[in-house]
Amino acid sequence: MSMVNRDLLGIVLCGGRSSRMGMDKGKLLHPNGVTFLEHAKQRIGEVCELVFMSGHTDDETNFPTLADPVTFRGPATGVAMAVDFAAGQGLAGCLVTPVDMPNLTSHHLRKLVDCWQHSRSELVCLASECDNRIEPLVSIYPVCFRDELSELAESEHRSLSRWINARKHAIVTVPPAACKNVNTPDEIPNSRRRD
Numbered sequence: 001m002s003m004v005n006r007d008l009l010g011i012v013l014c015g016g017r018s019s020r021m022g023m024d025k026g027k028l029l030h031p032n033g034v035t036f037l038e039h040a041k042q043r044i045g046e047v048c049e050l051v052f053m054s055g056h057t058d059d060e061t062n063f064p065t066l067a068d069p070v071t072f073r074g075p076a077t078g079v080a081m082a083v084d085f086a087a088g089q090g091l092a093g094c095l096v097t098p099v100d101m102p103n104l105t106s107h108h109l110r111k112l113v114d115c116w117q118h119s120r121s122e123l124v125c126l127a128s129e130c131d132n133r134i135e136p137l138v139s140i141y142p143v144c145f146r147d148e149l150s151e152l153a154e155s156e157h158r159s160l161s162r163w164i165n166a167r168k169h170a171i172v173t174v175p176p177a178a179c180k181n182v183n184t185p186d187e188i189p190n191s192r193r194r195d
């Protein structure tokens with residue numbers, strides 16, 4: 001069986017202001033020598049055949065991108081847009097990942113996909129094995145949630161955690177380090193900006 005999934009659209013969320021970091025988080029240098037953005041694209045490319053970036057505005061690369069219909073309204077906007085697009089492509093859902101979680105690997109993403117394969121209309125979320133708290137930005141969103149996610153994206157608070165917690169969902173747990181995201185410069189060991 002192929003390790004690369006053809007039914008899920010792989011998404012790298014890379015919109016937002018990166019205001020706490022003070023620079024585009026996608027441009028940070030990952031310890032493995034590529035940018036955070038390249039790393040995020042590579043790891044999801046090992047799991048999903050079709051991959052899009054979400055919300056990124058600069059055009060240094062020609063990588064397929066889904067622009068947010070309204071900018072800086074948070075990740076729920078990108079997720080809703082991605083799920084809508086996946087539904088239009090006849091895909092089963094989206095595997096969403098953030099650009100700012102450098103220790104997450106394709107191995108962790110495959111665990112999510114394996115779980116989803118058992119029940120393909122169910123939400124599947126990554127969670128830290130220390131507190132079971134869900135990571136809405138590392139989750140699989142089946143296309144049956146298309147309309148509900150559009151409503152969420154247009155609502156005032158747009159909290160994906162709250163939205164998922166109000167619905168049936170499966171969780172896949174990983175060590176806490178794997179799902180640590182970086183928001184400020186002092187959270188990036190062994191890394192620096194690529195000039």
Ligand SMILES: Nc1nc2c(ncn2[C@@H]2O[C@H](COP(=O)(O)OP(=O)(O)OP(=O)(O)O)[C@@H](O)[C@H]2O)c(=O)[nH]1
Binds near residue numbers: 013020097
């Ligand atoms: N498509 C899209 N992605 C977003 C948006 N806001 C944040 N993200 C992504 O969601 C993930 C988590 O981002 P956050 O740390 O919550 O927000 P941020 O805007 O990047 O950073 P701050 O300005 O410091 O809050 C990252 O991968 C961001 O690129 C948005 O408006 N649209």
